Structure formats: C-alpha cells, structure tokens
Amino acid sequence: MKQLHQRAAEKLAGSILFLMALLSILHGLYGNLPAYLAGGAGWLTALLLATSTNTVQRIQVIAMLLVGGCGLLWGALSGAVIPFEKVFSTNQAMLAMLASVSFLRLVTQPAICDEALPQGDRPLWRTLFGVHFLGTVINMSSIVIIGDRLSANRAMTPLQACVLSRGFAMAACWSPFFAAMGIALSNAPGSQLTTLSTVGFPVAMLALLLTGWELTRNSRADSFHGYPMQFSALWIPALLALMLMLLHHAWPTIPILTLISTLSLSVTLLLLLLRHGRAGLGAYRQHIRVGLPRMSGELLLFLAAGVLATGIASAIQASNLSVDVQTFGATEASLLLLTMVSVSVIGIHPVISIATAGGILSPLGVDPNLLGITFLMTWAIGVSTTPFSGLHLTIQGRYHINAFTLLRMNAGFALVMLGVATLALHLYTGV
Numbered sequence: 001m002k003q004l005h006q007r008a009a010e011k012l013a014g015s016i017l018f019l020m021a022l023l024s025i026l027h028g029l030y031g032n033l034p035a036y037l038a039g040g041a042g043w044l045t046a047l048l049l050a051t052s053t054n055t056v057q058r059i060q061v062i063a064m065l066l067v068g069g070c071g072l073l074w075g076a077l078s079g080a081v082i083p084f085e086k087v088f089s090t091n092q093a094m095l096a097m098l099a100s101v102s103f104l105r106l107v108t109q110p111a112i113c114d115e116a117l118p119q120g121d122r123p124l125w126r127t128l129f130g131v132h133f134l135g136t137v138i139n140m141s142s143i144v145i146i147g148d149r150l151s152a153n154r155a156m157t158p159l160q161a162c163v164l165s166r167g168f169a170m171a172a173c174w175s176p177f178f179a180a181m182g183i184a185l186s187n188a189p190g191s192q193l194t195t196l197s198t199v200g201f202p203v204a205m206l207a208l209l210l211t212g213w214e215l216t217r218n219s220r221a222d223s224f225h226g227y228p229m230q231f232s233a234l235w236i237p238a239l240l241a242l243m244l245m246l247l248h249h250a251w252p253t254i255p256i257l258t259l260i261s262t263l264s265l266s267v268t269l270l271l272l273l274l275r276h277g278r279a280g281l282g283a284y285r286q287h288i289r290v291g292l293p294r295m296s297g298e299l300l301l302f303l304a305a306g307v308l309a310t311g312i313a314s315a316i317q318a319s320n321l322s323v324d325v326q327t328f329g330a331t332e333a334s335l336l337l338l339t340m341v342s343v344s345v346i347g348i349h350p351v352i353s354i355a356t357a358g359g360i361l362s363p364l365g366v367d368p369n370l371l372g373i374t375f376l377m378t379w380a381i382g383v384s385t386t387p388f389s390g391l392h393l394t395i396q397g398r399y400h401i402n403a404f405t406l407l408r409m410n411a412g413f414a415l416v417m418l419g420v421a422t423l424a425l426h427l428y429t430g431v
Helices: 002-030 035-052 055-077 084-089 092-108 121-138 141-150 158-173 179-187 193-219 235-250 256-276 278-319 330-345 350-364 368-385 390-399 403-429
Strands: none
Touching (some): 002 092, 002 278, 035 278, 055 278, 055 350, 092 179, 092 235, 092 256, 121 141, 121 158, 121 235, 158 179, 158 193, 158 390, 179 193, 179 256, 179 350, 193 235, 193 368, 256 278, 330 350, 330 368, 330 403, 350 368, 368 390, 368 403
16 A cells, blocks of 8 residues: 555656646746746655655755755844745756756667677777766766666676766766756856856866776776667767757857756657657656656755755855955865865765855855856766765666775776866966
C-alpha cells in the first residue's frame, strides 16, 4: 500500500513539475505572469517527493532551510523588507531548465553499439571529448550511457572512471544546458551567458587537453578500452547550442533560462513525433510521469539554496553591512574560488557555497560576470575533486570505483586547474 501511495505521489509530482516548467516559460516570455506561481508548483512537488531523497541530501536541505530561515527572521525583526516572493520563486527558472533539459535524453542517447570497445590512446581522447560534449546537454545521463557500455563485459577501471569524471565535470565551465550555468546566472544577477561561456569554454578545452596528455603519457592508455563514439550522438547537442545562441541574439530580452527550457521541450517533442509518431508522444508523457520525479534531489537542494541566498541577503540588508565593492577583483575572486573548492572537498555541495557567496556579494554591486565565472569554475573543479559529489557517488555506486580513489587521481589535476582558473580570472579583468 505504501508503495502504491509513493507511485501515485511521484506520478502527480511529475505532472506538477512539468506544469512548473510551463509556468516558468510563460513568466519568462511575458513577465505579467507572477514567478511565484512556478515557484509554488516547485515547492508543492518538493513536498510530494521529500521522502524519496537520501539522508545526506536531507541533512543539507534542512541545514540550508534553517540558516536561510534564521536570516529571514533576523531581517524581519530588524525591520528589513522581506522579499517573500523571492523565497518561493528563487531558482524556479533554473529548476524549470533542469526539468526541461532532462527531456533531451529521449532524443540524444546514442544507439546501443555491440562492436568491441576500441583500445589505446585515440579511444581515450574520443571518450574524453565525447562524454564532455554529450554531457553538456544531457548531463548525468551521459555518464550512465557511456559508463554502462564501458563496463558491459568487464569491470570499469579507475582510469576509465577518471576520464568520465574529468570530461563530464569540465562541461560546467561553459555549457548553457548545465545546472552550474543556471546556478551561476541566478546567483550572479546581471551576468551574461555569452561572457561566461566565452571565458569558460577555453578553460574547459585546456582541461581536456591536459587530461588527455597526462593520461596517455608513458603508455598508460595502451590497455584503455574507450567508448565507440559516433557523430550521430553529438550533432543534436551541437545544433541545440547553436540554436540557443541564435535565439539569444535575436531576442536578447528573453531570459536565457527561458530560451533553454523552451528549446529543450519543443525540440524534443518535435523530434519524437517525426521519428516515432504517436509512440513518441507516449514516450514524452512517460518521461513526465517517471523521468521528472527522479530529479527530487536536485529539486529540494536548489529550492533550499534559494531560501538560503534570500535569507543571507535579508540578514545583510538588516545589518547594514558595508563593503568596498572596488576591492573585489581577480585576486579576491581567486581566493573565493580556492575557498569554495576547498569546502566542497569536505562535502559542502557547490550549490551551497555559491548560494552563500551570491547572497553576500551580489547585493554589493560586484562585477556579476566575474562572480559568475568564479561560480562556474568552482562547480567544475569542485565536483571533479570531492568524493561526495553526485558525479562521484554515481560512479562509485554504479561501477564500484571508490570515490576516494578518484579524489587521489584528480587532486593534482584540481591544483593545476585552480591555477588555470586563476589565470582566466585575471585575464578577464585585464589585471
């Protein structure tokens, strides 16, 4: 009986989450529809799915809600204006984007290939770049698709896991379809997608080149079995990214997250109907019922992060904190990056540190693009390093690769990338 109630709750939650995405799109397109309607739908979904999250996520969510709630209470008692609409609507556009992007896996998953896995340096490079570019659009699904193929006939090796970890994580530096971009744009108001992606893309490419060079030295990749990546798996992600940039150029006033959500939902439905007719529509509906409720962990985490950021901003407003914003340049951004990556290693999810930093710095008039770039670099380096990230927990649980093994393999890489990110921040500011 309990399982039946849980399934019914998940089915209802999927429909409400889809409604949230549609309401968020309408708000972004027209503006006269209140954002709290989409946010309220998100919170209702979170209540329905609250019991389906794991213990660690629940602890993080409760901690963020408590800290954010205390900040709001302090602000209210001190006479500050409490933006109650923001409490309900913060991150609703980003959550709508995540829900919408999840539909893309229905049309971008590569065909199952039974050919023998290629071996050597070249397959390592193809797997590295393949998981990166596939992951830019379908996110964690790329890890499962490629990882399952690599481990179909033999246990995954730490080297294969390292390639998946770094290749996927570096997509956070620039991908407009990645959760990191939504978080950066939301917590650094005024930052521009084109600027963040322009700075982040070369950083990601350098990271992949450094990874490939390191992992193929001294014949380390001679026994590496890679994924038989084909162009057919990557053309849709590339087309979507191009379409997004063109739409953003044509309608710059429409929020970028709204464009991503609209594009993801509409392109997926169109391709499913063209490929499969009515059966494609059935797959679309099935994803609403089954696929969307699976993002319960992300949903709760990001809603709580919105409360945390709003609470911190209210507390700062109430305390009349005054900070010389002229002092936040590349050096300060680099120190912030180092701090946030360091705390991520001990288990503090980047979304928590980003929400905290955004709540403190955004109201003070710092350069939003500099702040957004710092957030993206934090997410990319942080999730590739900490053994507690969803990426590494997935690899550990599904492919039995110890997350601390990946920490040891990626520690030196993270230090190098901190240096690269620091250089990128200084180049951006011209210092």
